[in-house]
Amino acid sequence: MPRLITRIAPDVGWLPVSFANIYFVGRPGAKWVVVDTGLPGQAREILAAAEARFGAGARPEAIILTHGHMDQVGSALGLADAWGVPIYAHHLELPYLTGKSPYPPADPTVGGALAFLARFFPARSRDLSGRIHELHREKVPGAAKWTWVPTPGHSPGHISLFRESDRVLLAGDAFTTVNMDSWSGLLTAKQRLSRPPTPYTFDWEAARSSVKHLASLRPNTVGCSHGIPISDSDLPERMQSFAERFRPPKHGRYARRAALTDENGIVDLPRAPFDPVPFATAAALLCAGVAIGAGYLDDDNRRR
Numbered sequence: 001m002p003r004l005i006t007r008i009a010p011d012v013g014w015l016p017v018s019f020a021n022i023y024f025v026g027r028p029g030a031k032w033v034v035v036d037t038g039l040p041g042q043a044r045e046i047l048a049a050a051e052a053r054f055g056a057g058a059r060p061e062a063i064i065l066t067h068g069h070m071d072q073v074g075s076a077l078g079l080a081d082a083w084g085v086p087i088y089a090h091h092l093e094l095p096y097l098t099g100k101s102p103y104p105p106a107d108p109t110v111g112g113a114l115a116f117l118a119r120f121f122p123a124r125s126r127d128l129s130g131r132i133h134e135l136h137r138e139k140v141p142g143a144a145k146w147t148w149v150p151t152p153g154h155s156p157g158h159i160s161l162f163r164e165s166d167r168v169l170l171a172g173d174a175f176t177t178v179n180m181d182s183w184s185g186l187l188t189a190k191q192r193l194s195r196p197p198t199p200y201t202f203d204w205e206a207a208r209s210s211v212k213h214l215a216s217l218r219p220n221t222v223g224c225s226h227g228i229p230i231s232d233s234d235l236p237e238r239m240q241s242f243a244e245r246f247r248p249p250k251h252g253r254y255a256r257r258a259a260l261t262d263e264n265g266i267v268d269l270p271r272a273p274f275d276p277v278p279f280a281t282a283a284a285l286l287c288a289g290v291a292i293g294a295g296y297l298d299d300d301n302r303r304r
Ligand SMILES: [Zn+2]
Pocket: 067, 069, 154, 173, 197, 200
């Protein structure tokens, strides 16, 4: 049985695959698009879910990427090849989608659960040359009622998608609806308007401006890349107070100074702070190794 796409607003479907969300905009029998594509290796699952919703042989007009991180772009090429459709992203995101530049490195020292885990998930870029196209003006190809809004900060060319008629917002990683800085937030997936994924956000001032702008759109429904979408009559007020409370992390590589980037990718980076955890882990492993070694010796000694 394929996973089912859940409706979060008229003609807007949500498909969570592992910890990242994919959205389907449009209805069966008409034009539709896919927003973001999850991690690598998920194309088959996404194709099956799309077929269950839109019918066998149905294909979207396009794949739209909110940005180019691995959990949005992972299965993009597999899907684009299977459907034979173009992929679109903002032009400031293209260096990271064409092999021109890596993203600014993640900051595992910024603190919190996701930052801890970030050490084990090195960020890699994907080369979508030949399939990737630049978004033009505010039009979303294949989704006539929608516009895209530049929401930089988490990444340089990050965009959000907005349908003004009923104020539905698909915000990618401009913010999240789960607190990924907390272990309990990650484990329970409790709905909460939260910062963009902290260790992967490179310009906090821009991120704050983007959240402010999105709050000013007064969305009724929000679907982000992470967390369960929220649809709520008091959501506009909650977004407003979230934007007012929005603060960068207290410390970390990009907390005070942003990574500098341009249309070719990285220009300049703040220096990486010292990260004690790998050394602490190595020391702990060494101690464990010594202890185990000593234990074996003891056993050997005892056996003799
Ligand atoms: Zn991201």
